[in-house]
Each structure stands twice: as C-alpha cells, then as structure tokens.
Amino acid sequence: MARTSVTRPPSMKGAKDALGVLSRPGPNPVRYGDLGLIGLPGIVYTPAEGYQLPAVVLGHAWLQPVRRYHELLRHLATWGFVAAAPNTQRGPVPSVSRFSADLNTVLDVCVGVRLGDGHISVDARRTALVGHGIGGGAAILAAAARERLGALVTLAPAETSPSAIEAAGRVTAPALHLAAAVDSLAPAAGHAEPIARAAGGEVTLRSIDKAGHLGFCEGTHWSSLLLQNRPQHRTRKITRALVTAFLMQELIGEKRVSALTSGNVPGAPLVDLTPAEDDEESASSGGLLGIGR
Numbered sequence: 312m313a314r315t316s317v318t319r320p321p322s323m324k325g326a327k328d329a330l331g332v333l334s335r336p337g338p339n340p341v342r343y344g345d346l347g348l349i350g351l352p353g354i355v356y357t358p359a360e361g362y363q364l365p366a367v368v369l370g371h372a373w374l375q376p377v378r379r380y381h382e383l384l385r386h387l388a389t390w391g392f393v394a395a396a397p398n399t400q401r402g403p404v405p406s407v408s409r410f411s412a413d414l415n416t417v418l419d420v421c422v423g424v425r426l427g428d429g430h431i432s433v434d435a436r437r438t439a440l441v442g443h444g445i446g447g448g449a450a451i452l453a454a455a456a457r458e459r460l461g462a463l464v465t466l467a468p469a470e471t472s473p474s475a476i477e478a479a480g481r482v483t484a485p486a487l488h489l490a491a492a493v494d495s496l497a498p499a500a501g502h503a504e505p506i507a508r509a510a511g512g513e514v515t516l517r518s519i520d521k522a523g524h525l526g527f528c529e530g531t532h533w534s535s536l537l538l539q540n541r542p543q544h545r546t547r548k549i550t551r552a553l554v555t556a557f558l559m560q561e562l563i564g565e566k567r568v569s570a571l572t573s574g575n576v577p578g579a580p581l582v583d584l585t586p587a588e589d590d591e592e593s594a595s596s597g598g599l600l601g602i603g604r
Contacts, residue, residue: 318391326570333552337390349420355395356388360430365437365562366393366421368414370446379528386551393421393433407471411452437461437562443527448475455481462561464554466527468506469497479509486514487557491522508584516582522546549578
C-alpha cells in the first residue's frame with residue numbers, strides 16, 4: 312500500500328492561528344540518520360516511513376555546527392519532509408563554492424537513494440534548499456546551479472564570494488527570504504534586500520522583529536560569545552511556521568497555509584522590494600560577513 316507523502320495541516324483561521332499550528336510539531340514519528348555513509352559529515356531526519364516525500368537540504372551559518380538546527384530539521388520531518396544538513400565548511404574561512412556543491416550532493420543523494428531500510432523515498436520534483444547566513448548564500452549558489460528545484464528559503468542570508476546576489480538572478484524557483492531585523496553580521500540592507508531584489512523568480516522577503524543573526528539557532532556554542540548573538544525562542548518559533556508553510560505551498564501545493572505565505576504575519580512583516588533610491592546606504596551596510604570563495 313502506498314503511504315502518504317506529507318501531512319497536510321488542518322483548516323486554520325488567519326495568521327495567528329496558522330502560526331500556532333505550524334510552529335508545533337506535526338503528527339509523524341521521526342527517524343534520525345548520519346550522512347557519514349555517503350562520505351560527508353551531517354545529519355538527516357525523516358518521517359518513519361513514506362513514499363514520494365518532499366526533501367529539504369539546509370546549509371548552516373558561519374562557524375555553526377548542524378546540531379544547532381536539529382529543532383528545525385526534526386520539525387520539518389514531523390510534517391512529512393525529508394530534512395538533511397551537511398556539517399562541512401565550518402572553518403573561519405569557508406569555501407562557499409564547495410559548500411554549495413555539498414548541498415547539491417546531499418540533495419541528489421536524498422533523491423537517488425531509498426532511505427530508512429527502503430521504506431522512504433523522495434520525489435525529485437519536490438525538493439528545496441534552505442540556508443542560514445553564509446549557508447543562505449551557499450544555498451542560492453546551489454539553487455542557481457540546479458536545473459529543477461521546487462523552492463528556496465534563506466534565513467538572514469549573507470552575500471558571499473562567489474556572489475549570492477549575482478546568483479540569485481539565475482534562480483527561477485520561488486524564494487522566501489527571512490531577514491533578521493537586528494543583524495550586525497549580515498544586515499538586511501546589504502545582504503537580504505539586494506539578494507531578494509535580484510531574484511530571477513517569485514520572491515518574498517520578510518523581516519523577523521527583534522531577531523539577531525544567530526536567533527535562528529538553538530542551544531549554545533562558543534561563537535555566540537564571539538559574535539555577541541544568542542538563540543531566540545520567538546524567532547525560531549516564527550521561523551518554523553513560516554518555513555513549513557512556504558515549503559508546503561511550493562512543494563505540495565497546499566492552499567491552507569496562505570495566511571503565512573502571502574498575508575500579514577505578526578512579528579514578520581513583508582518588506583517592500585521597490586529599488587532603493589540611495590544605494591550608498593546599502594553599500595555601507597555590509598556587516599561582518601560577506602566571506603568565502
């Protein structure tokens with residue numbers, strides 16, 4: 312008997328209700344695995360079983376271990392997504408080009424290999440890339456090099472070298488960019504906003520109120536002291552709901568999530584992408600990041 316591909320949410324009344332529903336785990340039991348079997352360090356979360364599932368691969372932020380994204384990856388798995396993340400390029404001067412190649416390698420493996428003792432498969436037409444910080448830049452580069460992609464999501468994305476802004480113009484998949492309103496590492500004016508404006512396909516940019524660059528991460532890490540940035544429960548809660556809703560809409564055509572994909576969301580207002588008249592401000596708002604090669 313064919314198993315269902317993803318769990319659809321119940322009917323929801325408005326953005327506040329949708330935030331409450333989709334920020335909580337879905338009904339699927341979850342399995343956890345190690346990407347080491349394919350030669351790359353990293354993790355993968357999947358529903359306990361399911362055929363033709365959508366798949367998501369996440370790129371971590373500068374210096375961050377993938378364990379700081381377990382909550383988001385596991386959350387997506389509870390709603391029926393295969394969710395993986397390579398734990399590569401974690402040094403102080405990462406190669407963003409190699410990182411983007413790693414993201415595509417992991418996505419190819421998810422599509423091409425039966426997971427969970429053969430009880431889990433991925434639909435190649437329903438794939439997405441997600442990235443945080445420089446991982447967001449790497450995800451954009453990976454998306455630009457991919458012929459078929461269902462969706463792109465970034466969290467406080469950073470401009471990189473090679474340029475994520477330039478690559479964004481070659482991405483035709485629908486994109487959601489979530490900027491951090493209080494971001495000293497990759498301020499939206501110099502990173503998320505020009506990336507969103509350069510998009511080659513449909514794009515949405517939201518700003519998460521009071522969010523810092525590492526507010527999307529969970530747990531503790533020595534880099535939080537270095538960067539003076541800490542995890543934020545509220546930021547992660549809003550992010551879980553927005554990312555889940557967007558992926559449901561773009562990968563499985565779910566219509567019940569429209570309050571979070573196109574409406575006014577408390578704590579995450581839409582950003583006007585009308586080109587700014589003064590480009591000097593954007594040029595001077597580079598922040599700390601903008602690294603790689």
